[in-house]
Amino acid sequence: DVKVTQSSRYLVKRTGEKVFLECVQDMDHENMFWYRQDPGLGLRLIYFSYDVKMKEKGDIPEGYSVSREKKERFSLILESASTNQTSMYLCASSPGTGLRQPQHFGDGTRLSIL
Amino acid sequence: AQTVTQSQPEMSVQEAETVTLSCTYDTSENNYYLFWYKQPPSRQMILVIRQEAYKQQNATENRFSVNFQKAAKSFSLKISDSQLGDTAMYFCAFMMNRAGSNYQLIWGAGTKLIIKP
Numbered sequence: 001d002v003k004v005t006q007s008s009r010y011l012v013k014r015t016g017e018k019v020f021l022e023c024v025q026d027m028d029h030e031n032m033f034w035y036r037q038d039p040g041l042g043l044r045l046i047y048f049s050y051d052v053k054m055k056e057k058g059d060i061p062e063g064y065s066v067s068r069e070k071k072e073r074f075s076l077i078l079e080s081a082s083t084n085q086t087s088m089y090l091c092a093s094s095p096g097t098g099l100r101q102p103q104h105f106g107d108g109t110r111l112s113i114l
Numbered sequence: 115a116q117t118v119t120q121s122q123p124e125m126s127v128q129e130a131e132t133v134t135l136s137c138t139y140d141t142s143e144n145n146y147y148l149f150w151y152k153q154p155p156s157r158q159m160i161l162v163i164r165q166e167a168y169k170q171q172n173a174t175e176n177r178f179s180v181n182f183q184k185a186a187k188s189f190s191l192k193i194s195d196s197q198l199g200d201t202a203m204y205f206c207a208f209m210m211n212r213a214g215s216n217y218q219l220i221w222g223a224g225t226k227l228i229i230k231p
Contacts, residue, residue, distance in 0.1 A: 040223050041223060042223045043221040106158070107157055107158050108158070
């Protein structure tokens with residue numbers, strides 16, 4: 001089975017801090033994604049990557065950056081955390097390209113910015 | 115712009131009943147995939163079922179089946195003989211081609227399904 005591991009399930013940080021959320025997948029998937037999940041809004045795509053060192057902006061990239069130095073690891077960075085970034089963050093991965101490939105998700109990180 | 119609408123924020127049914135979750139979407143694409151994902155209280159999102167737009171036959175996975183109406187842009191999920199373990203948030207999602215070979219899932223807001231004993 002595909003395993004997508006997010007480094008923390010719960011995280012509490014302060015306004016202005018630099019925050020790193022880490023995600024690792026063990027199935028050699030090319031594509032990796034970062035979403036935030038808020039009640040009533042579903043999942044919104046922040047960034048995705050289809051190859052090492054490649055990144056593409058999603059629908060809500062403002063205030064975030066990402067890093068993919070190795071194929072299995074995709075990091076989400078909040079350069080200067082703000083309270084409106086309090087949310088659930090989900091990482092996902094998928095193989096190759098094509099419409100039919102489902103995404104596999106980690107357990108999520110509940111991030112609170114105080 | 116492509117959108118996905120789930121009109122039922124929350125539903126509850128008795129165990130063993132059949133329940134249908136609705137989903138509508140808007141797109142001008144001809145070739146696409148539709149997915150239903152489930153997120154139990156433990157939070158890991160899990161794929162339930164998927165449907166290719168070109169296939170007329172509705173997809174089924176054990177107790178889960180879809181009613182895909184392409185002309186109406188409707189993709190509902192039917193859960194038969196519901197079980198307590200089916201309690202979860204259910205998300206409908208539409209896979210679109212974002213640019214070149216990149217694909218993106220567009221998500222509905224979700225339906226919270228509660229199965230009562």
